[in-house]
Each structure stands twice: as structure tokens, then as C-alpha cells.
Amino acid sequence: MKKGKINFGILLIVGLLVLMQIQPHVDAQTAPEETPTPEVTATPETDIPMPTDADDIPDGWLLLWNDEFSGTEINKQNWFYDTGGNGFGNNELQYYTDDPKNSYVEDGNLVIQALEEDYLGMHYTSAKLRTMVLQEWMYGRIDIRAKLSYGQGLWPAFWMLPARSTYGSWPHSGEIDIMEHLGHQPETVYGTLHYSSSTGHQYTGSSYTLSEGTFSDDFHTFTLIWEPERIQWYVDGMLYQEQTEWQTRNGEHPAPFNHQFYLIINLAVGGNWPGNPDETTTFPQSIMVDYVRVYQTEAMQGE
Numbered sequence: 001m002k003k004g005k006i007n008f009g010i011l012l013i014v015g016l017l018v019l020m021q022i023q024p025h026v027d028a029q030t031a032p033e034e035t036p037t038p039e040v041t042a043t044p045e046t047d048i049p050m051p052t053d054a055d056d057i058p059d060g061w062l063l064l065w066n067d068e069f070s071g072t073e074i075n076k077q078n079w080f081y082d083t084g085g086n087g088f089g090n091n092e093l094q095y096y097t098d099d100p101k102n103s104y105v106e107d108g109n110l111v112i113q114a115l116e117e118d119y120l121g122m123h124y125t126s127a128k129l130r131t132m133v134l135q136e137w138m139y140g141r142i143d144i145r146a147k148l149s150y151g152q153g154l155w156p157a158f159w160m161l162p163a164r165s166t167y168g169s170w171p172h173s174g175e176i177d178i179m180e181h182l183g184h185q186p187e188t189v190y191g192t193l194h195y196s197s198s199t200g201h202q203y204t205g206s207s208y209t210l211s212e213g214t215f216s217d218d219f220h221t222f223t224l225i226w227e228p229e230r231i232q233w234y235v236d237g238m239l240y241q242e243q244t245e246w247q248t249r250n251g252e253h254p255a256p257f258n259h260q261f262y263l264i265i266n267l268a269v270g271g272n273w274p275g276n277p278d279e280t281t282t283f284p285q286s287i288m289v290d291y292v293r294v295y296q297t298e299a300m301q302g303e
């Protein structure tokens with residue numbers, strides 16, 4: 001009996017030791033069930049919903065017009081060329097052509113290609129496409145996804161001019177620059193409004209700089225949200241600029257941004273702002289535009 005009691009005591013102690021050893025193991029097994037699995041998100045949080053494809057319409061918006069550049073050629077229902085080589089008021093060096101070597105659709109993108117070549121007195125060719133008369137609108141959300149050029153003297157722009165000179169000639173009727181990029185600052189884009197006051201041309205704007213990489217390395221999405229009393233600029237869904245104050249010599253606020261505008265996409269070479277290409281610049285240079293999407297709210301469509 002005495003021996004048996006000892007054995008029982010040992011069994012008890014061994015049992016307790018086993019339980020103590022088992023306990024942490026049990027905890028380890030149950031712990032993951034109690035802790036919520038961290039959500040895996042493909043994209044970081046953005047200030048506005050960013051559509052994944054053309055059918056994914058952001059909440060509260062209606063698709064007014066889009067070009068996905070999914071065919072084999074530039075859709076002439078949407079775009080026509082502004083050709084010429086007059087410097088466009090900025091001492092630009094390119095001659096804009098309608099030649100397919102300067103603009104074409106390939107692999108789902110509109111490509112505008114700047115070439116170093118002599119043409120009608122200029123030393124570079126490129127292209128400038130406009131939606132004038134074909135696609136014009138007042139207010140909306142405009143998304144443009146694109147990969148840009150790089151190098152000293154390259155100056156791509158996505159911008160808007162008024163369909164009519166409601167408040168007079170430039171700049172009195174306004175200009176909205178959705179995105180401008182200078183090739184020697186490949187990590188930065190600019191958004192600007194041009195308008196006027198009694199003293200003449202006025203402009204206000206801001207810029208956005210990527211924390212890593214450049215706008216030439218990969219595609220980024222440029223969004224403008226143009227409302228009656230507010231205009232906002234976004235890169236990849238992140239708000240970087242908001243403007244509410246503007247004016248024109250020839251109308252009451254919110255003029256001149258209360259009439260119809262059309263879109264322009266071009267790749268300029270040289271000019272007053274970027275400066276001219278130098279020995280570091282390589283050609284050809286191109287921009288690739290994956291899509292242009294214009295949305296409006298129901299209220300905007302009633303305007």
C-alpha cells in the first residue's frame with residue numbers, strides 16, 4: 001500500500017508536469033483562431049475609389065466618355081490632330097505631325113513618340129491630339145492612366161482648353177492643366193489653373209513628387225475632379241491639390257471654369273519652361289496612355 005501511494009504521488013506529479021507542458025501548446029493552437037487574420041490589400045488606401053477597369057464605375061459617378069485605346073488605331077471619333085511647328089507660344093522645338101510614327105495605338109495604349117529628325121524646318125517631330133468639338137464637357141472626374149517620357153527637354157501634358165471663348169481669348173476663358181511633366185524632374189508632376197484678372201494672366205498650381213520611382217518607370221493615374229466651386233488634383237487616388245479661388249476679367253466667379261472644355265494630350269520637345277534637350281537627352285521618347293475616362297455625377301449632367 002505504501003509503495004502504491006508513492007507511485008500514485010509520482011503519477012500525479014508527472015501528470016501535472018505533462019499538463020503544464022501541454023498547456024502552452026494548446027494556447028499556441030487556439031491563439032491564431034482568436035486573432036483576426038490581417039487583411040491583405042493589393043493597393044494602399046486612396047483618397048478616392050480607383051476603378052480597376054472600365055466597367056468599375058466609382059460610386060456616385062456616371063461614365064460620360066472614355067477611350068481605352070484597345071483597338072489598332074486612334075479613334076477619329078474622339079481625337080483629331082493639331083499639327084504644325086510654330087513653337088505654340090512657348091518656343092517649343094517640335095513639329096507636330098499626324099504621321100503614325102509620331103502617334104499610334106499599340107498593346108492597349110495610345111503612344112505619342114517624339115523623334116529627333118529634321119522636318120519642315122524643325123529638328124524634332126511629335127504629336128498633339130485634341131478632343132475639340134468631338135468630346136467636350138463641363139465639370140466631371142477625368143482619369144488618365146499613363147507612363148511618361150524622360151530626359152531634359154521632354155514636356156508631356158494632359159490639359160484642357162475652353163470649347164468656346166465665353167470670357168474672351170486666352171487666358172480669360174481659362175485653362176486647366178491636369179498634368180504636366182518636365183523630363184529632367186521625372187519624379188514630379190504639376191497641376192495648374194490659368195485665368196485672368198484686371199492686371200492680366202494669373203495662374204495657380206502645385207506639384208506632386210513620388211516617394212520612390214519616377215513617372216517614366218511605370219504607369220500612374222492622374223485624376224482631376226472639377227466641380228462648380230472646387231477643382232482637385234490626384235495622383236494614384238491621392239489628393240495633392242485643391243483650388244477654390246480663381247477669377248476672370250470678363251465674368252463673375254466661378255467663371256471662367258463654368259463652361260465646356262475639351263482635352264489635349266501632347267508631348268512637347270523644348271520650350272521656355274522645360275528648356276531644350278541637351279547631350280543627356282535620348283530619342284525616341286514616348287508617352288503611353290492606357291485610358292482616358294470622364295465621369296460626371298447626375299447633377300453635373302443636368303448642368
Ligand SMILES: [Ca+2]
Nearest residue numbers: 068108290291
Ligand atoms: Ca488601355
